[in-house]
Amino acid sequence: MREEEKNRTSQNSKIQQFFRKRWVFPAIYLVSAALILTSVLMYQASRNDLNPIAEQPGKPQTEKGQDAEEVAKQVETVTAPALEKENIQVIKNFYDAKASKEEQEAALVSYNNTYRPNQGIDLAQKDGKEFDVAASLSGTVLRAEKDSILGYVVEIQHEDNVTTIYQSLASVAVEEGETVAQNAVIGKAGKNLLNEKNGVHVHFEIRKDGKALNPASLLDKPATAIEDEAAASKETEAKPQEEMKEEKQEDKKDSEAAVPSKNA
Known part of the structure; x- marks a missing residue:
């Protein structure tokens, strides 16, 4: 012990x-x-392995932590220039060089005893009444003014040098320099002197680098399709010019062959 x-x-x-x-x-x-x-x-x-990216309020992020808006910017779809799109219809088509003779004649605009090709499409409500005209794409208003022949005109600048033009308006709801969202109301459809027979309507144009394109072929398509349509339009215009050059060269050869030689 x-x-x-x-x-x-x-x-x-x-x-x-x-x-x-x-x-x-x-x-x-x-x-x-x-x-x-x-x-x-x-x-x-161990927590980071389960949730490697900490999201910040109001800023959606990708796996690399970059803002989702910067990585994949949402592409808008070209929409008809009306607030209530289901109630409107095309009453005059775009003048298409590839269309039939009858279709081309129907797409001519007559004013003061002269005819000119329609550079856009004319749309009206099925009941012929006034309707709200809306921006087909978001952008910045380049001009909003009254023309003595065309009625009120609104022109909107978009990305990639694309512009949309709205004519034959009875009134406008935007100002020059104003930023407008897609489908925002920019005015009311009305009448003009250039196309009096069409009654209350809106004349709608889509232009790329100043070149008029067929709006009907672009509606309900992504805005990126405008670039493709412009490229296709240039190719279509280039082919007839090349064919004319070839024909002139052939005619020149034929004429030279037909001239008798001085030594003969």
């Missing part, structure tokens, strides 16, 4: 001596702090 008591006393004294050393408690504190810090870091790492 005495030996056991002596051993216990000896062990207690050693423990007490150990804790009396100055470096013991700081060392224990540092080790404990290191263990706690390691545990926290491991916990955060």
